[in-house]
Amino acid sequence: MWTGIMVPLRQELMVTLILFLLLFIKVGASEYRTGTILRLVNILLLANLVLGFFPCPDATLFNGMFHTGRLIVLEKNILNLGTLIVSLLAYDWLKEHRQALEFYMLLLATLTGFFFMISSGNLLMFYLGLELSTIPLTALSGFDLEKKQSSEAALKFIISSAFSSALLLFGISLLYGATGSLGFDAIPRRLDGSAFQLFAFILLLSGFAFKISVVPFHLWTADVYEGSPVAVTAYLSVISKGAVFFxxxxxxxxxxxPLAGNWNRMLILLSVLTMLTGNLFALRQNNLKRLLAFSSITQSGFILAGITGSSRAGDASVIYFILIYIFSNLGAFGVVSLISAQTGRENIDDYKGLYAANPLLSWVMAISLFSLAGIPPTAGFFGKFFLLMAGAGRGNYVFIGIAALNMVIALYYYLRVIKAIFMDSQPQPIGKLKIPLLPNIAFGLCVAGILVTGVMGWVYDYIYSLSIGF
Amino acid sequence: MTLSLLVILPLLTTIAVLLCRGQYTVRLLSFAGVVMQLILSFVLLALYWKERAAGNTAPMLFVYRHTWFTALNIDYHVGVDGISVAMILLTAFVMVGAVLVSWKITPMGKEFFVLLLILSAGAFGFFISLDLFTLFFFLEVSVIPKFLLIGIWGSGRKEYSAMKLALMLMAGSALVFLGLVILYYAAGGHHFDMMAFAQSHPAAAVQRLVFPLLFTGFGIFTALFPFHTWVPDGHSSAPTAASMFLAGISMKLGGYGCLRTVLMLAPLAAEEYSPYIITLAAIAIVYGAFATMMQRDLKYINAYSSISHCGFILLGIGMGTRTAITGAVMQMVSHGLMTALFFATIGMIYDRTHTRMVEKLGGLLKMMPFIATTFVIAGLCSLGLPGLSGFVAEITVFMGSWQHPGGAYHFATILACASIVITAVYILRATGQVIMGPVKDPHYNGLADATWNERLAGILLVAGIFAIGVAPFWLNDLINK
Known part of the structure; x- marks a missing residue:
């Protein structure tokens, strides 16, 4: 009986276990060295990642509240991998921070929430998981305790999150009224596309749109990304977003x-708006974190384009893209994080002439940005190609044409950063920076991921074999 | 023969260059790499001839197919016909020249050669691809290294030119992408296999839809009017080797793509759209030639004349007769060699005199006879002197174009022929001022002639020009068999 629950829940249990272990260390040990703790946590996260790869049977627990399968396990593994990379990259920043343990406790709490959310088979469970992750995330975005900007970000985040949760809850309750059920298997049988149901769906969609920063619900993104510590921004932009997309x-x-015809059109509209708005705002940004925030809005638009394909290729390309996006975005954020932690400089102008003293960091940044822009042979090229290809599957060629042109616009601001790094110079360029071991490993993982995930066709084929569609 | 070697070899060279230390080793390794590319291309040529002589009439030879993305029906699929072999040879020639003229490049010599080698891998991969996804992949591989090459080692308004080039070329590939995706779904079959499309063409409605996208997309790469504006800025700001690659090979990627679109993917639509293509090509030819007359900078002269000369390629493709297509391919090879030689010599002159302005130069023949001679040869090739490759290519295009019935087509042909006179004007004027006449600046008197590496590059490219000009039949046979 116990194995019947333990095995399907093993990823959640492992994360919770690490969380409690850290709690005991915090409470029990009067003195500890931050460096040692950080290394320990990273080893535990690695173990957590490895554990996820052991085969697990499909299972449904708690009367259909929780279900798991090979695809869901894969999605959790992707999130685990991303969390590990974020944690490795945060080393430089946390080493100087007094509350490193609390950071990890909050981080793991959000991860647990995401896991339950992905596995949910019931809207109640879904909402529970989402809230379990949202509240610690707010605390995390205010984690630079001495910085005013950070608390501002936390405040903005909590207000917008509360708003979107309210929308979601309203939608859920209306949907319950319309269909008489909260279970994922019962709802579709009672959906007939009536105006009332559509209204409930739109409220739900708006709630989702907040979390994945889709225009017009994106306004919080740039400010929160800019104010939060870089590690948290990175986590927000890939893990949080990825989980909600899953x-x-x-x-x-x-x-x-049953409402596919309706949401397809809505998503196309939202996708075009999101891509365009994200791009146009990104064009004029000088702060790199803000630039990456707007670029992440644009990327959400591209992911929506893939979803509109409503096919197995659509599902597969979205998961594949999020995997690639984790590598690319974390690579870029990692460089920003390292430079910000050691010099406090975050503007594009500060990066002028970076290549002269820091060729390695420059190349990591360049490769990550190329991947974000979708330039071959990086994985981003394959990710974008397949997303848009899936989106075209329903014959929306004009829409895909707009998306392709948006890729060209996006290239401009990525190239601006590349230009600053490789071509420009300034009187006081950033000097030679030390890259500690753990961030170095993270950079290695990101670059290897970017170079390998695309060219190796089996990664996509594997995801495709697990994905769903209709 | 394993065609993938053509891609693997530059990549291996790249890795070797990345790992080694010291400017000298970097140069030697890159040189060894490109020489091996050249040898490989000649081996390919020999093997290709042998196969054809043995009676192998398959449309593509040395085909290799490996499943890449099973779920999406995407293959890594390569193979060559005569046209590809000709383009591969051209690439190998230009690459050797490009490495030789950038022998003393500073700063960051290592990065320079790495980017150059990645470019060559992209070009080779493009010319051997038979799957449209593979083709598109390699097309895009060759965009960003150009941005870095121009932006880091360029001159003048380099950042502006690099950005303009990257964005315009990416816009081109976005159009190509859209065309390919439509072809994938609408043509039925859900595949990117170029050979399958060649055997059973997509329905006429699909062809009409994808042709403008693909042709314009590839056309941007080959300076299709009115999308030619990246050419003058890009070419003139680029360092010598990048200019050689840009004009010599990169613009041919577009031409080759257009050719494949016309011949294999959408022949029906190509015929329907031919009046538009020919109009645009004729405008490019005449406009390019007139614009060149107004230029004072040697690199701008060559860049604008490239627009005019690439117009011949598009004219030949648009006319669509067998002779015209042959002429278009010949023009691609000829223009590739000629323009690479031109940029190489301009680079050599600039290195010594530190100016490219026609009115400041003069009497170069006296100090640097070798450079001056190659300059004259490139010029004469450009204006179509018999015995050089330009003449052979252009006359074939004109003859092929004239075969196309219809008054308007004849008019376009006559217009294109007339542009040669303008070409003669600007080439002879530039040559007269730069090479002949009195020495304008006393500082020029002490300048040295070409070094061994520059001589080698010049001789190699001149040899290519003569090989086509004196004995065009081999290239003609290669393209048509």
Whole structure:
């Protein structure tokens, strides 16, 4: 009986276990060295990642509240991998921070929340998981305790999160009224596309749109990304977003399948708006974190384009893209984080002439940005190509044409950063920076991921073999 | 023969260059790499001839196919016909020249050669691809290294030119991408296999839809009017080797793509759209020639004349007769060699005199006879002197174009022929001022002639020009068999 629960829940249990272990250390040990703790945590996270790869049977627990399968396990593994990279990259910043343990406790709490959210088979469970992750995330974005900007970000984040949660809850309750159920398997049977149901769906969609920063619900993104510590911004932009996208696409493809005709058109509209707005704002940014924030809005638009394909290729390309996006975005954020931690400089102008003293960091940044822009042979090229290809599957060629042109616009601001790093010079360029071992490993992982995930066709084929569609 | 070697070899060279230390080793390794590329291309040529002589009439030879993305029906699929072999030879020639003229490049010599080698891998991969996804992959591989090459080692308004070039070329590839995706879904079959499209063409409606996208997209790479504006800025700001690659090979990627679109993917639509293509090509030819007359900078002269000369390629492709297509391919090879030689000599002159302005130069023949002679040869090739490759290519295009019935087509042909006179004006004027006449600046008197590496590059490219000019039949056979 115990194995029947323990094995399917092993990823959640492992994360919770690490969380409690850290709590005991915090409470029990009067003195500890931050460096040792950080190394220990990273080893535990690595163990957590490895554990996820052991085979696990499909299972449904707690009367259909929680279900797991090979695809869901893969998604959790992707999130585990991303969390490990974020943690490795945060080393430089946390070493000087007095509350490193609390950082990890909050981080792991959000991860647990995401896991339950992805695995949920019921809107109640889904909401529980989402809230379990949102509240610690708010605390995390205010984690630079001495900085005013950071608390401002936390405040903005909590207000917008509360707003979006309210929308979600309203949507859920209306949906319950319309269908008489909260279970993922019962709802689709009772969906007939009536105006009332559509209204409930739109509220739900708006709640989701907040979390994945889709225009017009994106306004919080840039400010929160800019104010939060870089590690938290990185986590927000890939892990949090990725997790919500995982459950979003599952919900659309299974629960709301009867409304496919309706949400398809809505998503196309949202996608175009999101891509354009993200791009146009990104063009004029000088702060790199803000630039990456707007670029991440644009990337959300591209992911939505993939979802509109409503096919197995759509599902597969979204998961594949998020995996690639984790490598690319974390590579870029990692460099920003390291430079910000050691010099406090975050503007594009500060990066002028970076190549002269820091060729390695420059190349990591360049490769990550090329991947974000979708330039071959980086994985980003394959990710974008397949996303847009999946989006074109329903014959929306004009829409895909707009998306392709948006890729060209996006290239401009990525190239601006490349230009600053490689071509420009300034009177006081950033000097030679020391890259500690752990961030170095993270950079290695990111670059290897960017170079390998695309060219190796089996990665996509594997994801495709697990994905759902109709 | 394993065609993938053509891609693997530059990549291995790149890795070797990355790992080694010291400017001298970097140079030697890069040189060894490109020489091996050249040898490999000649081996390919020999093997290709042998196969054809043995009676192998398959449309593509040395085909290799490996499943890349099973779920999406995407293969790594390569193979060559005569046209590809010709383009591969051209690439190998230009690459050796490009490495030789950038022998003393500073700063960051290592990065320079790495980027150059990645470019060559992209070009080789593009010319051997038979799967449209593979083709597109290699097309895009060759965009960003150009941005870095121009932006880091360029001159003048280099950042502006690099950005303009990258964005315009990416816009081109976005159009190509859209065309490919439509082809994938609308043509039925859900595949990117160029050979399958060649055997059973997509429906006429699909062809009409994808042709403008693909042709314009590839056309941007080959300076299709009115999308030619990146050419003058890009070419003139680029360092010598990058200019050689840009004009010599990169613009041919577009031409080759257009050719494949016309011949294999959408022949029906190509015929329908041919009046538009020919109009644009004729405008490019005449406009390019007139614009060149107004230029004072040697690199701008060559860049604008490239627009005019690439117009011949598009004219030949647009006319679509067998002879015209042959002429278009010949023009691609000829223009590639000629313009690479031109940029190489301009680079040599600039290195010594530190100016490219025509009115400041003069009497170079007296101090640097070798450089001056190659300059004259490139010029004469450009204006179509018999015995050099330019003449052979252009006359074939004109003859092929004239075969196309219809008054308007004849008019375009006559217009294109007439542009040669303008070419003669600007080439002879530039040559007269730069090479002949009195020495304008006393400082020029002490300048040295070409060094061994520059001589080698010049001789190699001149040899290519003569090989086509004196004995065009081999290239003609290669393209048509």
């Amino acid at each position: 459950i979003f696409i599952q919900a659309l493809y299974t629960v709301f399948r």
